[in-house]
Amino acid sequence: MGFLSPGSFGIKKSKRPDLDSSLKPKDRKMAHLAHIALYMLMFFIPITGYIMTSLHGYLSWFFIWELKPFLSESEAYKFWGLLHKYLLQYLIYFILGSHILGALKHQFIDKHTKELKRMVSEVTVYL
């Protein structure tokens, strides 16, 4: 996967700034847990969508590729639909909402101005 690294596109990534030293250990831990939860949701939301659709007997599209159902039809699609359409979605609305509000609070109220750069990073394109 080396060819996908930022360097191969002529992009130099800056060093990631450290978290503000005034952050309490409890807040660092909470932020870390929220990031793990976001990674898991980014993985499981599309997977549960594919499982739900397969169990219902429909095909799915992944960009231009047609994916046949990979499971035999079953009423279990209702359970996966509950996860895909409701539980995981409300969880991501809540966690992502808190993540964004928390980041904005650190930037504008606490004036920890380097924090946002931890997500966006500063890139220098040298083509």
Ligand code: HEM
């Ligand atoms: C990041 C990826 C995805 C997100 C954020 C997402 C989000 C959602 C949301 C919010 C709904 C509920 C919409 C509503 O009730 O009006 C939904 C429904 C649905 N999703 Fe996804 N989805 C994703 C990926 C997928 C994938 C990969 C598939 C299938 C391979 C899929 C299949 C479906 C289907 C068929 C429905 C309609 C279910 C029904 O109304 O019975 N989704 N999705």
Ligand code: HEM
């Ligand atoms: C307005 C939108 C957003 C803002 C202002 C924002 C802000 C930030 C900030 C400041 C960090 C660094 C926090 C830290 O390292 O302690 C961060 C990390 C992160 N953000 Fe966001 N974010 C936004 C949207 C999103 C979205 C849409 C997702 C994905 C669904 C996301 C997922 C993550 C993850 C997974 C990390 C942790 C990265 C790592 O350290 O591995 N963020 N975000």
